[in-house]
Amino acid sequence: MIRNRDALASSRDHELALDCIEAAIDAAAPEAAVRSNVGLDGDVLTVRGTDYDLARYDEVLLVGGGKAAGGVARTLESMLGDRLSDGLVVTKQPVEAETVRSAVGDHPLPSERNVAATADLLELVDAADERTLVLSVLTGGASALLTAPAGELAVSDLRETTERLLEGGVPIGEINAVRKHLSTSKGGQLASRASPATVVGLLLSDVVGDDPSVIGSGPTVPDETTFDDALAVFERYDIDPPAAVRGYLASGADGDAAETPFADDPAFDAVENHVVGGNATALDAARSVAADAGYEPLLLSSRLRGEAREAAKTLVAVGEECAATGNPVEPPAVLLGGGECTVSVAGEGGRGGPNQELVLSAALELDEPHVVAAVDTDGEDGSSDVAGAVADDSTATDAEDARAHLAANDAGTYLSDAGATIRTGPTGTNVNDVVVVVVPE
Incomplete structure (x- = not known):
């Protein structure tokens, strides 16, 4: 399934991380x-x-x-x-x-x-x-x-609206509240x-x-x-929708369009x-693979959300705690998470998606020989043509350059140059993201 697996499986822990990813995607097949x-x-x-x-x-x-x-x-x-x-x-x-x-x-x-x-x-x-x-x-x-499209809205209005909401890091539930009313x-x-x-x-x-x-x-x-809820999304995230979209939502809020x-x-x-x-199905399969390999699996959450680069820091911190104290699980262990993190786009022309941002952010935090992998189960991380990435404590050795790429929302370029991106092609399924953290013995 992972087309460049041989290049990525540089150690037993890397192999296990990739095994977990493949099992998760397989289990989520429609x-x-x-x-x-x-x-x-x-x-x-x-x-x-x-x-x-x-x-x-x-x-x-x-x-x-x-x-x-x-x-x-x-x-x-x-x-x-x-x-x-x-x-x-x-x-x-x-x-x-x-x-x-x-x-x-x-x-x-x-x-x-x-x-x-x-x-x-x-x-x-x-x-x-x-x-x-x-x-x-x-x-x-x-x-x-x-x-x-509702009313007199054009598909270009919907495209522009979707693009601004995605780049603004708006959670999917609020994006869809807008979409429903357009x-x-x-x-x-x-x-x-x-x-x-x-x-x-x-x-x-x-x-x-x-x-x-x-x-x-x-x-x-x-x-x-409601229409009012949809309008509030733009105010909450300080996003300016196309004029036609704002006008239609406002008319709906005034009662001129049916709720x-x-x-x-x-x-x-x-x-x-x-x-x-859903995501739990994928995580259960990954958990079984980890256990069969002799690692203690721990499902942290299937509800990861928020900025991908910030979620990465918490996941790394839990891995560090495992290594240092044996809590919440004794190494060797595999920590599993799933959900849908977001990216607030600040740079222009960058490559990548939430999973690549998460992995690069994690790589910058790692000071232990842990392995972190994250993918979108559909095989396309954000708008990129890769599923995600896998990294360890040697991936971001040029920390200054890695931070610059992360700040520019260009994690994909850095990870691609490092040979760390995961390529699956379209998988035929889509149950959110899967994150694997391997904590060695």
Whole structure:
């Protein structure tokens, strides 16, 4: 899986860190998530303990989007066979399937082809009736790939807004509160458009805490945020949105545009959402690999967030404590973390993403022979073409140069030159980031 593994596996501890990363990504594969949570017995489809009698429906549609949506759709189609009437998913990679069509879109910024593909998907949903079962597949990346601009907004307005929010280090939940109110599909609106159909959401989580309303901006989930909340995000982070975006949000706050549907909306009477996989699945697999290697595994948290470079310091500090005192776990040990850290972009033209920033920041802190690895499970850290990086106490030997690259949000360049970046290519899944700290004996 790791294409440059031979170059990175310079010691037993490096090998173990890479083993943990590979196991985590493997365990989060959409095929595994579906088969662990979905079953079919005759005409009864069971999703996480809830039964759906397919004989009650004239049509079964499969729609959705995200980086892992293709794998989920392909697996569901193999289970359902000719019971599946039609389907369309918007992904970054084409899907080979018989019934479910795939449209290739762009991420992390929306594009015109995302808009065109989403319009086709919504046409399917709009035609659903009470004898239709809609299987809605949402995975990480769906917020960008499923793009349906509200009002008179152009896709360029959404691109610019997304870019400013991402560069401003805004947490994903607040970014999605904005996205929901600039869309006609997010924030429960897809479910509303499908009503009175039965809607079953199958969600592969890429957000901290697995909140269904945040995954993919919650197209099938009630939205408790408002236009005022969306406007407040820009004020809170001192970000200036495009004029058209500010104007539309302000008009919504004044009551000139409909709010996204709340939980008491009757459209949700026939909607159920199921989280079929997430970061915890990946971390459990990494924990098993560490234990099998004779290292004591310790899962610190699946909810890492905040600035990546600051989170790194805490992780290194815990590793130092282990080495010095045997607390909270006796070495040899593997400390595991997951979540979604952010980067506030100050530099221009830098390379990298949150995981590379975390690793370079950790390398600057290390004064013990520990190994730190961090990846985005989708294989693309931020907007870069690498998954993340792995480092030890010898990676940032030129501390002044390393700090300069970190300050310029250019961790990727420094780590690439040091031969420390991890290359997987697109993995077909997306369950947030995985961080591994190996504390040797």
